[in-house]
Amino acid sequence: MRDAGHPERSSAPVFGGKGLVWEGEVEGKSLWEETRLETCSIHVLPWHEGPGITEPGDIPPTPEDTEHPALRLYLAARLHIPPASLFPDHTVVVAALLVSPEGNILLGKRKRGPHAGLWEFPGGKALPQETAREALSRELEEELHLRLPDHLFRFFYVYEYVQERLLLVSYLAPLLHLPGHLEDHQEITLVPPGDAQALSILPGDREILSTLLWTMERGWSIRWKDDAGGRT
Numbered sequence: 001m002r003d004a005g006h007p008e009r010s011s012a013p014v015f016g017g018k019g020l021v022w023e024g025e026v027e028g029k030s031l032w033e034e035t036r037l038e039t040c041s042i043h044v045l046p047w048h049e050g051p052g053i054t055e056p057g058d059i060p061p062t063p064e065d066t067e068h069p070a071l072r073l074y075l076a077a078r079l080h081i082p083p084a085s086l087f088p089d090h091t092v093v094v095a096a097l098l099v100s101p102e103g104n105i106l107l108g109k110r111k112r113g114p115h116a117g118l119w120e121f122p123g124g125k126a127l128p129q130e131t132a133r134e135a136l137s138r139e140l141e142e143e144l145h146l147r148l149p150d151h152l153f154r155f156f157y158v159y160e161y162v163q164e165r166l167l168l169v170s171y172l173a174p175l176l177h178l179p180g181h182l183e184d185h186q187e188i189t190l191v192p193p194g195d196a197q198a199l200s201i202l203p204g205d206r207e208i209l210s211t212l213l214w215t216m217e218r219g220w221s222i223r224w225k226d227d228a229g230g231r232t
């Protein structure tokens with residue numbers, strides 16, 4: 001499903017590809033409320049292997065204990081470790097899948113550069129000393145005057161552009177308010193994830209969206225629950 005049409009796929013992946021970490025629920029409690037990794041049960045879906053569920057004890061204690069790039073970056077985010085420090089030969093880009101109360105995703109049409117005219121998720125390159133949250137927070141503020149919500153992670157997907165040595169890390173997060181300003185984008189739009197695939201977007205974004213739809217088809221909602229404190 002997600003293996004067609006990307007030239008990067010024909011090269012040997014540097015780290016073994018990409019992967020999804022979706023946080024499930026423990027005893028009815030949403031995991032983004034959990035802070036201790038050892039109590040979490042997470043679904044880890046390597047792109048080439050299909051679903052697999054890690055049990056609490058299976059989660060490595062530190063990012064260095066796993067070779068899987070998605071899990072590494074996930075652990076780094078959880079433990080507030082700058083992702084760029086783990087992948088010194090790569091550029092790490094963070095992007096937000098901001099979900100409106102209606103379940104639509106925010107996309108911006110790029111104003112400048114080689115990807116001008118393409119739609120993308122807000123975000124940008126993480127600086128060496130920044131955690132993923134700090135990088136995303138800065139990028140959202142700079143690009144759109146948007147405040148980053150406290151709750152991230154329900155969907156955490158890593159896509160690697162092998163030739164460019166670029167790791168694209170995406171998070172699902174609630175859209176708290178509409179952007180107050182457009183710095184890097186000509187326009188923004190809010191669309192259902194299925195409709196976004198019909199737009200001109202980058203290969204990594206296409207794969208993120210198809211993986212998101214894949215999880216939604218399996219009954220995982222992208223809506224934020226008010227009682228989980230996701231929307232403030």
Ligand SMILES: Nc1nc2c([nH]c(=O)n2[C@@H]2O[C@H](COP(=O)(O)OP(=O)(O)OP(=O)(O)O)[C@@H](O)[C@H]2O)c(=O)[nH]1
Nearest residue numbers: 093095115120121122123124125126168202203204205
């Ligand atoms: N921001 C963003 N970048 C993406 C997305 N998808 C994707 O493949 N990318 C890639 O990641 C790169 C991020 O670069 P950027 O230009 O947004 O980074 P930046 O805001 O820090 O700007 P800069 O290049 O001026 O330092 C893009 O050039 C593109 O190759 C996306 O949805 N959002």
